Amino acid sequence: MPKSTRSTVSTRTARSPFRSLAIGVVTLAVAAPLAACGGSGASASAGSGGDGPAKVTVLRSNGALFEPLYIAQQQGYFKAAGLDVTIKPGAQDTSQNAPSLLNGEAQFAMTDSSGFLKGAAKNMPIRIVTALVSTNTKNAPTDGLLVKKSSPVERFSDLEGKTVGLAALGGNIQFMVEYLVEKDGGDPGKVKFVALPTTSLTDAAKTGKTDAVFSFGAFYGAGKEAGLRSVGNGTNDLPGLTQGLLFSTQKYLSGNSATAKKFADAVARAMTYANAHPDAVKAVDKKYTQLPAAYIDKAQNAYYDKSLDTTVMRTVITKMHAYGLLSSTPKDDAIYWDKAPTTTGG
Structure with a gap:
């Protein structure tokens, strides 16, 4: 893009x-x-x-x-x-x-x-x-995009004009979101990113502070446990x-x-x-x-x-x-x- x-x-x-x-x-x-x-x-x-x-x-x-x-x-x-x-x-x-x-x-x-x-x-x-x-594609995703169950975001191109919370800006996670938005036909330049502490990502999505968050590891599973909905397969969509x-x-x-x-x-x-x-x-x-x-x-x-x-x-x-x-x-x-x-x- x-x-x-x-x-x-x-x-x-x-x-x-x-x-x-x-x-x-x-x-x-x-x-x-x-x-x-x-x-x-x-x-x-x-x-x-x-x-x-x-x-x-x-x-x-x-x-x-x-x-x-x-x-x-x-x-x-x-x-x-x-x-x-x-x-x-x-x-x-x-x-x-x-x-x-x-x-x-x-x-x-x-x-x-x-x-x-x-x-x-x-x-x-x-x-x-x-x-x-x-x-890899052998295991279920251990990271990914999380949104509230009521969120209008159903696919990555829906993130245009939305705010996504990340643990750090400019790294793998921001790259992956932009890559998947582009792959889905969207414009990654229209997505806004904010940095948040890893432990605050779930609350940011639940309270509406951000439209979505991209979480990882045990924190990703904890977000789903707290009622958030995943979109896509996270970084598993780019094996290797x-x-x-x-x-x-x-x-x-x-x-x-x-x-x-x-x-x-x-x-x-x-x-x-x-x-x-x-x-x-x-x-x-x-x-x-x-x-x-x-x-x-x-x-x-x-x-x-x-x-x-x-x-x-x-x-x-x-x-x-x-x-x-x-x-x-x-x-x-x-x-x-x-x-x-x-x-x-x-």
């Missing part, structure tokens, strides 16, 4: 969070030289050299899909790999985790494919290490879309390749365990989300997969650029770590 078709209101609303992205870019401009000069001490404190386990800090998302990180810690996979891993909550908008990596506060961070691409499009020296969760991934800096990966590989392998081992032991995933959710235990017990878990579908990623890049969500279209060698588990599908 040509950028010129966007209404003034939707463009202003959807793009306003990029002020914070611009601030992040300025921060990176300052932080990157510090890292290059060794001012952060990242390689010394988190590398594979020296006595004892390599210290690694990873920034997780605040919503969902971080469960394999805790499982790798609980099952001793990190320890067995010679790693001392600290897991911390990252930014609400996970695309803003990049500055923390570039200044050495952490070595790995979570985001989604779109969140990562916003940094890559700005030529930030970051690379995807592994996927955590990607969409990476919903959760771990990334690092090019500098860290170059200087600490062995440590990074051990970390990625331990997380992959935890993904396999998580898929085979759903109760372990639910135990993590009970501890680190604000959802009722009774709901978590009956909610569907995500399916974890380390594979990165480069074909689907290229579709995301092309469409995000068309929607004005990316300033450029980064090439594959500026996206993936050379040891990342990539595949060609789509």
Whole structure:
């Protein structure tokens, strides 16, 4: 959809969070030289050299899909790999985790494919290490558009002129809504987006603060449990879309390749365990989300997969650029770590 078709209101609303992205870019401009000069001490404190386990800090998302990180810690996979891993909550908008990596506060961070691409499009020296969760058609949707049962929104093209609440603007979810509106014959430039805390999405739709919300993970199921109606199949309508991934800096990966590989392998081992032991995933959710235990017990878990579908990623890049969500279209060698588990599908 040509950028010129966007209404003034939707463009202003959807793009306003990029002020914070611009601030992040300025921060990176300052932080990157510090890292290059060794001012952060990242390689010394988190590398594979020296006595004892390599210290690694990873920034997780605040919503969902971080469960394999805790499982790798609980099952001793990190320890067995010679790693001392600290897991911390990252930014609400996970695309803003990049500055923390570039200044050495952490070595790995979570985001989604779109969140990562916003940094890559700005030529930030970051690379995807592994996927955590990607969409597939094997499981029922674990995310999607939610509206009140009485809402006139029956399909994505009905969102023209409507307001949609998202956990963060400019990422996978906004891209997906715009993609599905266009696919349904609508104009994505006529949809207004607002950012809300993940835990407030259900109430926003129920009270009419927004016409719809796009929720995910356990919060999506909780919204349906609260009486909201789903429209479409969420991100399952684009199989292979990476919903959760771990990334690092090019500098860290170059200087600490062995440590990074051990970390990625331990997380992959935890993904396999998580898929085979759903109760372990639910135990993590009970501890680190604000959802009722009774709901978590009956909610569907995500399916974890380390594979990165480069074909689907290229579709995301092309469409995000068309929607004005990316300033450029980064090439594959500026996206993936050379040891990342990539595949060609789509």
